[in-house]
Amino acid sequence: MATEARPEKYITTFQQLMEEGRKNGYRLDWLLPRETFGARLDSTPEAGGLLLQDIDRGPFAEIPDWSDNMTGRPRGSLTRANAARVGNYSVRTKADIWLKNASQLYEEAVQRQWSSAVDVPWETMEELPDDIERAECQLATFLTEVEFVAGDVPGKWISETTPDYYEPRMFLISQIMDEARHMDVFRKRAFANGGGLMSQTTNVALSGGAIDSARDFTEMSARLHISGEGLVLSIFRMGERMSYNEAEKAIYRLAASDESRHVAFGVMHLQYLSQTDPKRKEEIHSYLDEIEMGLVAGTGGQNPAQRGTPSNAALAILLGGGSDPASMMEGEQIALAVRQRQVKEYVQRVKVAGLGERFENGRANATLAAYVSA
Amino acid sequence: MADIEFPSVEWFQALADITKEDPTYRKFGRLNAVIVFKCGDKHISTNFDVLNIHEIREVGENARRDADFVIEMEPDVWRGMLDDIKKNGHASLDWTLNTLDLRFDEPIHRNELQDGFKADMFFRYNPSLQAFFDNAAKIPTKFVAPVA
Numbered sequence: 001m002a003t004e005a006r007p008e009k010y011i012t013t014f015q016q017l018m019e020e021g022r023k024n025g026y027r028l029d030w031l032l033p034r035e036t037f038g039a040r041l042d043s044t045p046e047a048g049g050l051l052l053q054d055i056d057r058g059p060f061a062e063i064p065d066w067s068d069n070m071t072g073r074p075r076g077s078l079t080r081a082n083a084a085r086v087g088n089y090s091v092r093t094k095a096d097i098w099l100k101n102a103s104q105l106y107e108e109a110v111q112r113q114w115s116s117a118v119d120v121p122w123e124t125m126e127e128l129p130d131d132i133e134r135a136e137c138q139l140a141t142f143l144t145e146v147e148f149v150a151g152d153v154p155g156k157w158i159s160e161t162t163p164d165y166y167e168p169r170m171f172l173i174s175q176i177m178d179e180a181r182h183m184d185v186f187r188k189r190a191f192a193n194g195g196g197l198m199s200q201t202t203n204v205a206l207s208g209g210a211i212d213s214a215r216d217f218t219e220m221s222a223r224l225h226i227s228g229e230g231l232v233l234s235i236f237r238m239g240e241r242m243s244y245n246e247a248e249k250a251i252y253r254l255a256a257s258d259e260s261r262h263v264a265f266g267v268m269h270l271q272y273l274s275q276t277d278p279k280r281k282e283e284i285h286s287y288l289d290e291i292e293m294g295l296v297a298g299t300g301g302q303n304p305a306q307r308g309t310p311s312n313a314a315l316a317i318l319l320g321g322g323s324d325p326a327s328m329m330e331g332e333q334i335a336l337a338v339r340q341r342q343v344k345e346y347v348q349r350v351k352v353a354g355l356g357e358r359f360e361n362g363r364a365n366a367t368l369a370a371y372v373s374a
Numbered sequence: 375m376a377d378i379e380f381p382s383v384e385w386f387q388a389l390a391d392i393t394k395e396d397p398t399y400r401k402f403g404r405l406n407a408v409i410v411f412k413c414g415d416k417h418i419s420t421n422f423d424v425l426n427i428h429e430i431r432e433v434g435e436n437a438r439r440d441a442d443f444v445i446e447m448e449p450d451v452w453r454g455m456l457d458d459i460k461k462n463g464h465a466s467l468d469w470t471l472n473t474l475d476l477r478f479d480e481p482i483h484r485n486e487l488q489d490g491f492k493a494d495m496f497f498r499y500n501p502s503l504q505a506f507f508d509n510a511a512k513i514p515t516k517f518v519a520p521v522a
């Protein structure tokens with residue numbers, strides 16, 4: 001990043017101001033220039049504009065391993081002795097929430113925002129066979145409910161996090177915007193072609209039980225970003241494949257892009273934690289044990305090939321192209337194939353997060369291994 | 375414009391030149407990934423660098439390990455996809471990258487070192503990549519039969 005020195009006249013003006021203040025009894029010490037004064041940042045649209053990572057300079061880039069900032073003070077700014085304790089932040093240990101690329105993911109999120117109102121070609125929707133339209137509406141109902149949870153869960157951790165770790169904090173804020181958009185786009189899809197919302201999910205776990213009760217940010221992130229969002233990413237990818245018009249294609253493609261960014265956040269956070277605080281790895285493995293039980297049994301709704309839930313029946317109808325037994329059987333076979341992909345992708349994500357030993361030492365759920373080798 | 379052979383550096387360069395000016399691509403364009411496209415025995419490496427698309431060059435098989443991810447399809451699938459894009463002005467329902475990724479026993483994308491974070495970029499950047507390939511509708515393409 002190119003910089004340009006401030007002209008001497010500014011420094012002279014500052015010294016004159018300080019002198020004037022001293023003469024007249026004003027305290028102007030707050031005007032003291034900081035370490036980065038005198039350097040201007042250049043940016044170009046082609047390089048992505050001025051990014052958060054570009055301004056990470058001097059003391060402003062010093063991220064403490066443990067934060068005693070309870071006053072909402074922006075990282076790197078000077079303390080004020082009489083500042084009120086506005087936040088009783090529980091997340092004040094860097095390893096508990098940090099990741100190497102939170103700024104990049106946040107900037108990516110901001111740049112990739114889209115609008116369900118104008119970026120989806122709703123006019124391409126045409127009347128669908130009744131069973132297909134009902135299945136679309138059921139799946140849209142399910143996804144509206146899922147996204148409600150996905151927005152709710154990270155929300156409560158934002159105000160728990162010290163402003164010294166503002167990058168992951170801001171990423172979570174962007175995630176909530178993404179989830180709100182997903183909630184609105186699937187609600188719109190339910191109505192857009194003359195349908196409406198169908199049945200609430202029958203799966204209590206999916207409506208937030210395990211994820212929402214997480215006591216620790218990393219536990220929440222493993223359950224939400226690695227497991228839950230990984231599942232929803234697979235459903236969105238299936239949704240794109242089984243779309244009946246360009247509108248649905250756009251919805252699922254754009255939503256999948258958002259969702260994979262959330263997965264990336266979780267993977268990189270787990271990677272940072274496993275590298276910097278390895279004594280917590282055993283604890284994280286225990287969360288993964290539970291996650292994998294859910295993945296195998298589908299108790300958390302993580303198995304899109306599972307039978308017996310309205311949303312999975314809807315998936316089978318949409319993937320198979322109809323509600324007759326042969327079509328649904330074909331749809332279930334496709335869902336099973338996608339399920340195998342989902343499990344393989346989960347394994348790769350856990351490996352890159354630095355917890356791959358569980359697939360070597362026999363700790364990983366044996367049924368998952370069968371999926372991987374299938 | 376004269377027909378341009380696919381796969382070739384010239385073809386991907388022409389696609390990059392069109393795409394860099396495409397408002398749809400620029401809307402979704404923050405893309406940071408080195409992607410290798412494999413068709414037959416040809417490997418074309420492309421650096422998607424925010425809004426720039428550059429360093430397009432033919433590489434050897436080993437360069438796949440340096441890529442964030444590889445997109446590999448059989449020559450007839452590449453041709454099917456590009457014919458469909460030419461016919462419709464963009465990929466139709468059955469020929470989008472994501473649908474092709476789910477159509478076969480193996481995905482069309484992968485990271486050679488099984489790095490899940492990098493492989494997931496295929497999903498993260500999918501709207502940009504789809505916009506990139508949809509612009510192939512504007513390129514007169516002549517298919518050559520690469521060695522499979």
